[in-house]
Amino acid sequence: MTSIDTELLTVPSYVQEAWWTPQNTPAGAPIVRDANTGEPLAKVSSEGLDLAAVVRYGRETGQRNLADFTFHQRALKLKELAQFLNGRREELYEISAKTGATKIDNLVDIDGGIGVLFTFGSKGRRELPNSNVIIDGPLEVLSRDGSFAGEHIYTRIPGVAVQINAFNFPVWGMLEKFAPAFLAGVPSIVKPATPTGYLAEAMVRLMIESGILPKGSIQLISGSARTLLDELDYRDLVAFTGSASTAKALKSHPQVVFGGVRFTSETDSLNAAILGPDAAAGTPEFEAFVRSVVTEMTVKAGQKCTSIRRTIVPVALKDDVVAAISARLTEKVVLGDPRAEGVTMGALASLEQLADVRAAVQTMLNAGGELAYGSLDAPMVTRRDGSVGSAEDGAFMSPVLLSWSDPAAPEVHNLEAFGPVTSVIGYDSLDQAIQLAAMGAGSLVASVCSNDPLVVQQLVTGIAAHHGRVLVLNREDARSSTGHGAPVPHLVHGGPGRAGGGEELGGIRSVHHHMQRTALQGSPNMLTAVTGVWHPGADRHFDGTHPFRKSLAELRIGDAFGSELREVSLQDVTDFANSTGDTFYAHTNEEAAAANPFFPGIVAHGYLLLSWAAGLFVEPAPGPVLANYGLENLRFITPLAAGDSFRVTLTAKQITPREDQDYGEVCWDAILHNQHDEIVATYDVLTLVAKTQEPVDGGAGTSSMLS
Known part of the structure; x- marks a missing residue:
């Protein structure tokens, strides 16, 4: 063994919440060098590392700790981590220069990797529920009476995400895989490429130093991990970036071919x-x-x-x-x-x-x-x-x-x-x-x-x-x-x-890569219980208190309000047409309206019904409802003829507290029926609601952009 071999330190791994190096780094272990000067920097070896224990720790401790957080809470941790790392970039730049990276290269690799954390921290809070279940697609009603239905849901895979990265992007390549896995709630085992793995180790060291990540969220293997796939099964995922030949060898592993390990790759590209x-x-x-x-x-x-x-x-x-x-x-x-x-x-x-x-x-x-x-x-x-x-x-x-x-x-x-x-x-x-x-x-x-x-x-x-x-x-x-x-x-x-045929990144799509899509069947009440989203046909709760009088601390899924019928006269329709300028013939010309196969004659404007519906369900006094910020999924089903009546039923459909604010979003299921109990219109009303009954700075009452 040369004097260089004996003097060099070994790039450590981080496993089971501790930094680890071999007790005796074997002779002939790879030596990584400064790409610009050839100067030896460190040895790389994972000889003696218990890979089975690494996987077991991720599946048990990592999974358990990440389960304590919702998508929004994990997203906030990604944002917090990105802010912490942003303040430590200069340290990483200095190390990165040894890989041959220029200032511009560092913007791509280091700043780009931190930017991925910021992006997923934002998208996770804007596009995911504050829970651990994602609904995929619309409800499928499977029985005539609506008592049996089905839909698809995403839940996180119960294993680990093994991330095998290439030498060219030791930071970005790691974080672009880690961020969606963490947001999904799946612990990562990172395996960087040997030539630049010392930079990945420096980034992981900072991530651990931040104290932001739950234990088991990330482990790092510096050096060979040839038998790692032997320890995986259908619960786990492998995301590989590198050569097509290596990808082919990994894809042929028995645990991938027969054991059900999910495998995605990003390989050669001309x-x-x-x-x-x-x-x-x-x-x-x-x-x-x-x-x-x-x-x-x-x-x-x-x-x-x-x-x-x-x-x-x-x-x-x-x-x-x-x-x-x-x-x-x-x-x-x-x-x-x-x-x-x-x-x-x-x-x-x-x-x-x-x-x-x-x-x-x-x-x-x-x-x-x-x-x-x-x-x-x-x-x-x-x-x-x-x-x-x-x-x-x-x-x-x-x-x-x-x-x-x-x-x-x-x-x-x-x-x-x-x-x-x-x-x-x-x-x-x-x-x-x-x-x-x-x-x-x-x-x-x-x-x-x-x-x-x-x-x-x-x-x-x-x-x-x-x-x-x-x-x-x-x-x-x-x-x-x-x-x-x-x-x-x-x-x-x-x-x-x-x-390679794989897909990485892609916003929430990449989060889905770390989750299992499952067809869920059951009664509306049971689907509501699993997803935290009220389903048509599930119980409604009319407890005598208008749900707009309830803060998020008091409001429950299924809390509802039902209005009395309100008649819409021909004069009402005419006045609305004249005041808005919407004089479409279906609202103003009896003969032309009757000739249309969709209308029984003059009918009320859909937007008139929405405006009046708000008047039927809005609780006008100041309270926990701060604002109405939109409608979604609006459909007009049955025309309402002049002289007919309608009523509105409002049900708390989904409650999404904002982790870093003193209010949250409530999505209300709104349904309009006519006097014959036929559905006239359906839509979702979106409101901002205080977490408690105490006043919120800058808050209004139940002011509605619909009223």
Whole structure:
């Protein structure tokens, strides 16, 4: 064993609420190095770690502790964690520089990862109930009398989410998986890639230091976890990001094939950017296209699963594109140690990665690619002290632009050089451009750059099924777009075929990935009990107190109010028509209305009925109801003829306290019946209600925007 081996510390794992390293790190354990200098940083080993105990701790302690919180409470913890980490970014930047990451790279990886926490913290409170059950889709009535019904619900899976991440995004790649799992209430076991796992460890250390997360929420395995899948079963989930070959091996594991382990993957991707024939040199689209290609070549030194590998352009514009990309690379790229002033592109993650990328480029050159910009030789770089010299022991590589005379050469569409490399190929027609994009056999993302709507329509509809995401870039969004290579947490990240066939992120969709959808059948009362949402046919409670007089502390699901009948005269209808200007013939012309197959003659305006319904159910005195902020799911069922009467029944359908406010939302089921007990209209009324009877600052009475 060398002196370096004995002096180096081992990157620790975090399991069962403790930091862990092997008692004796084995000889030959991987050594991670500073990507810019080659300096040894640490050893990596999980030798002797009890993986069965790690999984058991997540399933038991993690599951139990996360069950103590609702979606909203977990969302607030994500927000709190993001705020804490925001204040500690500089520490992470310093460590990240050792991976070859520049300041811009850190915005993508570290700031982007924290941004994911913020996003899920917000969406969780806005789009999920303050409970642990999500209703999926409408109620299905399964019996004539309504006593038996069914619907779908989501509940969290009862196991752990094993998250195997790639080396290129040690922070964002971890947090984009952790955030939806945590929001769903599923504990995470994080397995980062060895070359940059020390940065993931630093982020986990801060997360634990914050004291915000319940015990068991996250565990970290630094080093090999080859037998981890042996410990999983149908209760668990594996989310993998990495090479297609590794994904194939994991997907073939007996516990995935036979044991029911849920497996999703995001793998290789030969992403394309297509320039429309209208986007000639000098147009805003041409400039935006060139900027996008250069950005994707150089951010993270091209080590992004979303980078543009195939630059597909009209044959007539190919020379212009090559010249413009080359000029921008020369102008914008300063290669060197990210800790040196002015450096815009750092090293690849490791010398091994550098060797792999150079070998891939050489194969492409041998297959007919021509070197239009760059070199495979060791480049001159800016060193940490600001001097310029040879790359020495750093994993530096010049950006490489390849030009191909044969756009269908297999190596262009099959071989991914995972570094600062892109290939320019030409097309003669939009159909050929679509075919070339599809030759990637499934990709994460493609960009279409054109200002011609017909070109965009043909290209997008032609390539969409081969991609997980398509960015349309033109002069209108060139500055506001997040860019080709930037997945956003609101939309799905993944792609078909070669890209792995999975979906990550996607807002609440990604939360659903960590949950089981179950068909629930039963009586309306039992469905209400399970979901916390009142269902038609379930019991209503008329206890003599108007429900608008009840605070959230007093209000219960099913509390209801029923009004008396109110007649709507012909004069009422006429007056409403004249005062509003809504003189549609069904409200003003008896002969025309009677000729309409939907109306018995002149009928009341639907909005007249809504206005009067508010007058029937609103409790006017000041009280816990603070405001009415909308209607949802409005349907007019049976027309109400002039001279008919109607009544309203209001039922507390769903109660959602706001965790960080002294009020919450109440959704009321409103149903209007005529004098024959036929349903006239149905809708949901949304109100803000105080948690207690004490006055709320700035509160009004039961002021309603409907009254």
